[in-house]
Amino acid sequence: MLFILLAIPISLSLSVTRKQTLEGYANIIGLFGLFKFKTRFPDESKSKDYSTKTTIKILKTNTKTYKNNNNSQVFFLFSRPAFRQHIIKFIKRLLIATHAKNLYLRCRIGLSDPADTGRLWAVMGPLSGILKNLQFMTIELEPEFINEGIEFESYGHFRFIPLQFIALTLIFMLSPTTLRAWQSSR
Secondary structure: OHHHHHOOOEEEEEEEEEOOOEEEEEEEEEHHHOEEEEEEEOOHHHHOOOOHHHHHHHHHHHHHHHHHHHHHHHHHHHHOHHHHHHHHHHHHHHHHHOOOEEEEEEEEEEOOOHHHHHHHHHHHHHHHHHHOOOOOEEEEEEEOOOOOEEEEEEEEEEEEOHHHHHHHHHHHHOOHHHHHHHHHHO
């Protein structure tokens, strides 16, 4: 019964914007329209009690713990060309499995110093030109030389089968390339 439920496609529509505050909406439809769920994020009732200083303190603590335990193993895994190519193929397969449609991203980035924004745009400008050639998505990257901040607007529709994601993940984890990389990192 569980396999049958995991084989039923799920549709996900997302819309996320950040101008002065982060706002997002998600619509999830499953069981061929019998199950519908709409949500808005971030949850305003929870975000009022949670200060920025607390968030930064937690992130610093978690980063220190992570760096001490697994940092060298992660860098070792990504230093192997065969494993990097294997991860890129896995990510491509996951993206294909999402059956993404009508993807749109518009991002404006401005740093505190216009010269720094210019240096950032020296890297992002050519990348922006390359990303405009993608067929299934529209990506617009723009510099902001006057004001500091990040603004973005994004939306898209995804249709995926959970069982397919589970199968792709298991194939990736149990592949000889992943197992060899994992053994050599220990």
